[in-house]
Amino acid sequence: MLDGGGPATRPVTVRDPAPEPAYDDEERPSRELTGGTARVVGGVALAVSVLALWQVFRPLPQGSQFYLIVFLAGALPLVFVAYRSGARLAVLGGGDRPAITDWLLAAIAAVVCLYPVLPFRGGYDGFLNRQGLLDPVDVLLGAILLLLVLEAARRTTGWALPVVCLIFLAYGYYGGLLPQDWSVAHAGLDFSQIVDALYNSGSGFYGTPLDVAATYIVLFTLYGAVLDLSGAGRFFVDLSVAAFRRSRSAAGRTAVSAGFLLGTVSGSGTATAVSVGAVTWPILRRAGYPAERAGGMLAAAGVGAILSPPTLGAAAFIVAEYLEVSYLTVLGWATIPTILYYLGILLAVEIDARRLGTRPVEVAADSPWRLLARFGYHFSSLILIVVLLAAGVTATRAVVFATLAAFALAFLDRRTRPGVRDVAAALVAGTRGVLPVAAVCAAAGVITATTTKTGLGTQLASLLIQGAQALTDHPGAVLALTVLAAAIALSLLGLAVPVTASFIIGWVIVGPALLQLGVPGPAAAMFVFYYSVLSEVTPPTALAAVGAASITGGRIVPTMWQALRYALPAFLAPIAFVLTPAGSYLLGRGPALDVLWATAAAMAGVAALAVATGGWVPGVGPAGAPARACATVGGLLLLYLNPVGILAGLALTVAAVAITAVSPGAAVVPGAAPGGPPAGAESTVGTSDGPSERGGEA
Known part of the structure; x- marks a missing residue:
């Protein structure tokens, strides 16, 4: 960008301190795919996106659960190809190259997800009619899908969520063994009941979370x-x-x-x-x-x-x-x-x-x-x-x-x-x-x-x-x-x-x-x-x-x-x-006036807590321990949104300001950050002229 018609400066370009693995959305490194693998994943991902867009205007006639089954059949296999397993066997391919086991898991995931809608054994309607009465094939495939879902969660978010899921499953299976006078005891579920709830109901894999x-x-x-x-x-x-x-x-x-x-x-x-x-x-x-x-x-x-x-x-x-x-x-x-x-x-x-x-x-x-x-x-x-x-x-x-x-x-x-x-x-x-x-x-x-x-x-x-x-x-x-x-x-x-x-x-x-x-x-x-x-x-x-x-x-x-x-x-x-x-x-x-006074009180409370955690009263100076204590209690009282509490909170906040003005705490002014100019000097940083072109450095 240019400043007031002055000379252009070199845009800031930033490189990471070290190469970082790719991140998809929220938590975990994913593979950087290339070549044929990238094209296969891209093709499936593109099909999933088109399906999602199509569903908005022309929903599948079989219903929302049918759509969720097809969506999961597209998304779950992609997880096994796009995310590392953590078990890198060089002979099978590691790092950014999916292993044979990854492709195998992806194929199995596609089959077990699509099984309820495939045109045999009564098709989708036949599968729904077996709700509560799953046969051994249904139970087997549902159990496999359970394992695949837990593995997909492990790859994308780590071990914690699968472990929590296993704890809930154990509770469902063994809860009937708990003393019946315990408040958390229940009648107990057998394995087929658990699989039925997960695989063939609106509260399991195809429940509200996946629907969202x-x-x-x-x-x-x-x-x-x-x-x-x-x-x-x-x-x-x-x-x-x-x-x-x-x-x-x-x-x-x-x-x-x-x-x-x-x-x-x-x-x-x-x-x-x-x-x-x-x-x-x-x-x-x-x-x-x-x-x-x-x-x-x-x-x-x-x-x-x-x-x-x-x-x-x-x-x-x-x-x-x-x-x-x-x-x-x-x-x-x-x-x-x-x-x-x-x-x-x-x-x-x-x-x-x-x-x-x-x-x-x-x-x-x-x-x-x-x-x-x-x-x-x-x-x-x-x-x-x-x-x-x-x-x-x-x-x-x-x-x-x-x-x-x-x-x-x-x-x-x-x-x-x-x-x-x-x-x-x-x-x-x-x-x-x-x-x-x-x-x-x-x-x-x-x-x-x-x-x-x-x-x-x-x-x-x-x-x-x-x-x-x-x-x-x-x-x-x-x-x-x-x-x-x-x-x-x-x-x-x-x-x-x-x-x-x-x-x-x-x-x-x-x-x-x-x-x-x-x-x-x-x-x-x-x-x-x-x-x-x-x-x-x-x-x-x-x-x-x-x-x-x-x-x-x-x-x-x-x-x-x-x-x-x-x-x-x-x-x-x-x-x-x-x-x-x-x-x-x-x-x-609530009424507009009530919303306004509650918002004002909450803003004052947040300001008081910011003073307490930051140790400084803007416009006054550094806050010592007594002032920070007053600001902490005052901020909490203000957030209680009770008229008496608001008055007390305001009084304590004013007291924190007064204490700081009379007896300020010790100021902490560290030196310049490593690599920065001397304290007091102004630095000049250039930025790009408007939104950067795709493919340029951030």
Whole structure:
């Protein structure tokens, strides 16, 4: 870009510290396929994408479960070819070359998935008629599919989710052996009953989780791929760079705003953190940010992708399905929490800019107004989604129309005009992006089916409430203890499994308890959703932080703790959803005036908590321990959304400011980051002239 007609500067190009394996969507390295293998995978992936698009306008006449069977028959084999097994036998082919066993598993997966719809033994209708009365062949093939689904989940997300599934299966099979006076005991299920629930019912492999993946998520990943093809991703980053150029905190603001804009179409915290970090890390480094703190900021900003309308993350679609509401309704619920989340991060950025003594970084770039004039059309497809949803168009059709709009807009810039190969590549990339989600959702069907057959959800809810009632009989205290236990359980659960699976398991275990205590369904669901997302920035996993650290070269564990510090104030806000009836106002549910005062109180609470975690009062100075303690308690009281609590919280927050003004804490101003210019010097960083051409470096 050019700045005020001045000389052009060399664009920033960033190379990773070391070659990184490819990532598909959310969690795990995938193969970089070439040659004939790439063509085969591309052909199947293209067919899956066309099927998903076709289903929107011309649904298969046999019904939705028939479509899910065919979708899984296309997606599951791709997982075995596109993802490494971890067992690298050189004689069979390793690394990026699929082994013979991978091809064999892919072929078996296709057969066992398609078996219910093949034209023999009565075909699809005959298979459905055998529900509850599966014959030995059905049981055998269902058991094989179970093993394949667990292996696909292991390849894409690691061992944790398959182990959790096995625990639920063991509970279903051996639960009848538990003492019958135990609250979690049940009559017991034999193996054929378990397979029947998984293979031939609407609550197993082909239940709500896979339905969401095959109906909604695949379309949004296709939309994201086409939007990236049009150059929108680079425009969002360039706009953020141009918008904040001169202030001390400009570098941090740039990273956060870029994470928000890119995250609105990404829906993946890790991918957003890596994409934004590749462009903004040079700016952060020159501003004086240590690698770990910059990585934490990038991770926290990236995780906002899972929380930000209009795409949100995969779990948001499941929220809509479970509560039987429109996706637009869920977007409305997420709006104020998204504002609170990014408010907390931006305040942390402002605090760090002063606490760390960061420097302004002069960026040679067009003005944001010129960028908007030239490339602002990239916002059109995002706006179109919301407009169509508001007009009553289904979410699936809205995103397809937005995809077509993004494709058409790509022709406005000669550098991004797509050819046939480009469009095919985008569709293939979109399908590959949904593979981990499809594997996770199919595996999550094991959990939902077992819970449904045994009644485990209701039993665990009663157990959780009884535990709280054993400590107190006050209704408010029982709710508070239950919410605290739920928050801890969800945080620990998220350490082991991906966000989507974490939400499904959490909703099965925690959701019924919150509902029994009178918490409204939307508040309970959004509480579970937000604490499921927390795992992306929580040690020792924190996948978004791992991705960001690979860009900054920082130490992984300190980067995780920094990410948690940035995100923590806003992640305490969801507790307000469920503790009081006023919490629903933060979801936009209630009279406008009530929504406004609740939002203002929550924003003040997030600001107070940002002061407590950052150790600095903007405009005043460093905060000592007494001031930080006042800010912590004040922030929590403000988030309680009780009139008395709000007044007390405001008083404590004012006290924190006064204490800081009278007796400031010790300021910490570390030296310049390695490789950066001396403290006090301005750095000049160039950026590209508008959205970069496809194939160029980020």
